[in-house]
Amino acid sequence: MTAATEARPVTRASHPLRKTRLLRRLTPYLLALPLLGFIAAFTYVPIASSLNLSFREWDFLSPTKPWVGLDNYRLLLDSREFWNAMKVTAIFAVISVPIRLALALLIATRLMSETWVSRLMRGALFLPSVTSTVAIAVVFSWVFSTDYGMMNAILGWFGLGKVYWMQDPQIALWVLIFVNSWKQLGYDIIIYLAGLQAIPTELYDAASVDGGRKFHVFRRVTVPLVMPTTYFLLVISVIEAFQVFTIVDVMTKGGPAGATDMIVNMLYRVGFTLFDIGQGSALAVILFILLIALAVFKSRVLGRKVHYES
């Protein structure tokens, strides 16, 4: 160490210990920076861009994007198509999510044992979740084809008439609910299995000693204690239901006559086939707000009742 450095006064900012502390504080942020940059570029910037476009009129091609204020929102809220899409999406979510969760819980309780049959069934039920949605939709389009499909062929063996699975507005939505539930059920089951395995076995033993019947044990022990998992699945499933697109696009394209026209399908149609990116963006913003509102609602109303721990 030279005399010159020895003579330099050690200020608060340049103190080596202080520098180390600062670096230690900054390290987590620096490590998170690349990921935050990625999220900002691919999530927050597009959200801000969509918000901006929702107040403009644009067809992707014009050099100008004139400001139209709330016109896009007003036109959407005045349109029959928008309210139809909202209704169809809500029906889809309200029907498909509870059915899926109830079925998944029931099946998961039956697959808790570590037998080879259970393991095989878990794998088999999970397969649709990792299968391409487009492939599933194409296959089911043929299964439910009116004149050439397997379902009507089976009905025909029993002397029953043709069902217009994808042409009857009263039925088409149910077909989509069935196909979507079939695809997602395996995922729900696996998550429920993880939740069920976390329930202490002592509780079942105690219930058994108290003479609890299977149904009562299920209702009083299993269902309450698996509630955090149910809550998680509920949040994920409702968001997924509101964002469903691929199955609709491949199987019905929102038809017949709007009977399966869900919000994201309408968003794609308005933005990418009818050249109105302003209205499409407005629809995306409405969907975003709706999902946030639903998440907050679920958190406030259900969230408190989920956990048993203090």
Next chain:
Amino acid sequence: MQFGLQKGNDMIAQLQKVAGAAFVVLLGSTTLGSAQTVEFWHSFGGESGEALNQIIANFEEANPGITIEAQEVGNYNDIVAKLQAAIPANRAPDAVIMEVTRYGLFADRGVLIDLAPYFDADPLKDELYDFAREVGVFEGKTYIVPFNSSTPVLYYNKAIFDRAGIPEDAPLKTYDDLLAVSQQITEELGDEGITGIAAPGQFARWGLIMDNDSDLIDSTSGEILIDAENTIEAYEFMASLVHEHKVASPDGVTRENDGRDAFLAGKVGMMINSTGNYGRSTAALGDDLVVMPMPCNKVCAVPIGGAGIGILSTSEKEVQDAAYKFVSFAASPESNAIWFSATGYMPINKATPQQPIAADALEGKPGIDVAINQLDFARGRPRPPVVTWMRASEYDMWQAMALGQRDVREVLTEFADKTRAEAERLEK
């Protein structure tokens, strides 16, 4: 339209070739300095895709400095949607196949370049048939050069007709004729899952509307005719095939290709579809395939369909030059003959029929000339910007009518009003 051998024009043809070669050399002098890659989006798979690949290979062999990077990006609707998204992202291709009624919006917005500087100096301009040259013109400028041109034709399965007891010379001229034959097939063979006719797809619907002496939009005045009496009558007939008479499967209403696929699988007696389906239809049905002209319910009229290749304004000048060389090559008699004989799309070049491969097809492939013979009463279709919107929206209207969910007149009146409003918005 005459497709004779025109032997007397040999000298002119030779001169045109020399002029063409000079033009290509001139164009080449600006592009051969460096290798160019032209990204080209198209919509052809299967046999059509193979024929296109052969044309591209021939082009690259003749033009060593240019590579055509061809990508099949889906059907005409998909191309419109993907191009629309690719442009603001600066990911647009250099050349693109665009359906003949749907490029107007892109031309109007300056996405496609005016090809006049190339086209006017290219002998190809005089080689093309009038109908083919016309499809590329929007507001007096040429934006696409035709590649695949078509008209709808009536295909039927002879084996199904025989089994249903329908004579080969049964009239198929009017709506009533179509209905009567469809009913007989469905009655006789319905137990085997065979239906009379495929639900008409959008191109066929447009053809049947023209046969009823109407249109969706008047190609000269631009007047919207969606709610004209004859258009309503045509839609009422088409919708009745599905929901009233049940001679067409509703599967083909919600998924238009299902009707065609069922015909190819021998499950449908008749199909009205583009002549571009000739190749796959003969491959599927062989000698059982019969091709007939479109019906003439009130008048004989067919729409001209298909697509042409346009060049994007966002590409570098050198790449545009290279792209035009390919566009011109693809419409040459040699390339067009390969395309025509493989797919059934009509010749667009007057010299195509003299090419050996095309002459063989005309001689040995029965029915491949039906579309060509219809050109006497073929009509170009309008292509103002609103057509893209109208065609995208029409599917939902058709579903509502064909499945019997809404009254035809009510649907078309509402649809016409919306189309007028949209046209007004787009013109602003």
